[in-house]
Amino acid sequence: MTQPSPYKSTGGLLRIARAFVYSLQGLGAAWRHEAAFRQETALAVILIPLGLWLGNDALERLLLAGALVLVLVMELINSAIEALADAISTDHHPLLGRAKDIGSAAVLLMMLLTGATWIAVLAPRWWPS
Template sequence: MARTSFDKSTGPVSRIMQAFGFSMQGLGAAWRHEAAFRLEVLLAVVFMPLAIWLGRSTIEQLLLVGSIALMLIIELVNSAIEALADAISTEHHPLLGRAKDLGSAAVLLATVLAAAIWASLLLPRWWPG
């Protein structure tokens, strides 16, 4: 069940718990309705443990894991933009199309960044230059 707003009559701990619940609902909705998100989560399940194993230092591990996490985050934002655009109108509108294209471009850039981070950290180990 989707939320409408926070219950402002509760204390900060209750609001944090509500926010956590809403976040979990969002992740569940992304998993149920977004094929791209499901694919990226499955890739993350493979690549995040690899990042921990392959990273030579904590910084390398954080860069490798963080690049995958950033892709997931941007995919969630893109999915939110697309859902909002579809809720406004399913008919073609240039600004809604632009919003969807910009969200997609953000996912592409996050993916290219992740690939560049992985390549720059791992390729020199196998192909020293």
């Protein structure tokens, strides 16, 4: 039988509180060290309220705002991959480069999906079929 990791917590309310603190630390680190996260956050701060205002119902509001939140989530994951790759080595390595490129591609796809979502929700109002 394998031993549990000494780095994993056992659970309970203290674990939830610590996880919340670690999450805030992660957001802070992304804000301090990742220009793309700051740019996307600035855009989300503008567009999320706009999406909440433009949405006709709860589903449209969720689609417009949620897609923007998912861009930020994807950027956080991409930044974590990049930080881990850089911690392993800053020398060029094809697998580390591939990992970074794949993370970047995930952000791009989420941005394209977000744009398509906004178009699908809002375009029929200006160009009815």
